[in-house]
C-alpha cells in the first residue's frame with residue numbers, strides 16, 4: 316500500500332569548490348575553498364515514477380548550474396554569494412523552499428570556518 320508521503324527534500328552536501336571571495340586585496344587574486352550545502356524542498360520527488368527523471372527535480376542539474384556560477388564569478392561579501400546561489404536554486408521549477416549555507420574555511424584566524432546561511436520560500 317503506497318504511503319502518503321508528506322514532504323521531500325534534496326540535500327546537496329559539502330560541494331567543495333574554489334572561487335574568488337573576500338574583501339581583502341589578497342582575496343581578489345587568490346582563489347579559496349568554499350563548502351556549499353544546499354537543502355531544498357520539492358514535492359515532485361514524493362511520487363516520481365521509477366526512472367522518470369523528467370517528472371522530478373534532477374539534482375544533477377542543480378549542481379551543474381551552481382558549479383560554474385561559483386567558480387567563474389568573483390565575490391566580495393560571502394552573503395552576496397549565498398544570495399545569488401540561493402536565487403539560482405529557487406529558479407528551478409518545483410523548488411518550494413531552499414536553504415543555502417556556504418562555508419569559507421579558515422576565513423578567520425583561530426576559527427575552523429565561517430559560514431552564512433539564507434533561506435527562501437516560493438510565494
Ligand SMILES: Nc1nc2c(c(=O)[nH]1)N=C([C@H](O)[C@@H](O)COP(=O)(O)OP(=O)(O)OP(=O)(O)O)CN2
Nearest residue numbers: 325359360363368370371372373374375376378379
Ligand atoms: N531527483 C533525482 N535526480 C537525480 C537522480 C535521482 O536519483 N533523483 N539521479 C541522478 C544520477 O543517478 C546521479 O546520482 C549520478 O549521475 P552522474 O554519475 O551522471 O553524476 P556525476 O555528477 O558524477 O556525473 P559527471 O560525470 O560529473 O557529469 C541525477 N539526478
